[in-house]
Amino acid sequence: MAVYLCHEQPHLYEHDALIVDARPGAVVLSRSAFHPGGGGQVSDIGKIETAQGPVGVTHVEVDGDTWWHVLGDPEARLEGDVVVSVDADHRRRVASLHTMSHVLNAFVFEEFQGSLVTGAQINGDGTGRMDFDLSAIDNDRLRALAAPVNDVIRRGLDVTAVYVDSEEAAATPGLVRSMSVAPPPTPDGRLRLIDVDGLDRQACGGTHLDNTAESRPFEIGKIENKGKHNRRVRFRLGE
């Protein structure tokens, strides 16, 4: 995983760029503040402003190191200098839900003796889910974790990204808690950790809030049994 522009400058929502490759309905940019998605998180959405007007970007398609910004108009052919905008509301919804999924993960890990995440999905509409390797537990105990998660929102804990040596991180128990969503190290062997102050440290390449107080309330919806060792917890942001 490279260090993305959105990792270096998480509050950059608009910038200039040059189109370096194009096909009808998609472009590659010289630089992009978009998050390309991954680890279950949807990509950013936004728009690209050209001399002819704005064109929406519906998602990013990752092809190796190349990010195709897929346009709302499949016929659009863009070229030259452009202004790139990331949809800030979409980013905030995804970052909120993603940050609070770390908090939920921390409480599940604590409550159920080291249970790991087997999958996650963070959508653009304020809904998401996580799968945990849990068997033979009472779903009400899982549902009850919404209360301490909302308490973390009220307490307003700082959320920061730190980079550590990946070998050192691998030797720290509980740090890479997810079986499927942990990001690979950066080319120089560092791992990006998201630190929720005093509560959780977790390897992750996604987008997050700066403080848990920025999140809307966290609601747990349906809990499903997906196979013998798998619980799927659906959640969403409340009003």
Ligand SMILES: [Zn+2]
């Ligand atoms: Zn994350």
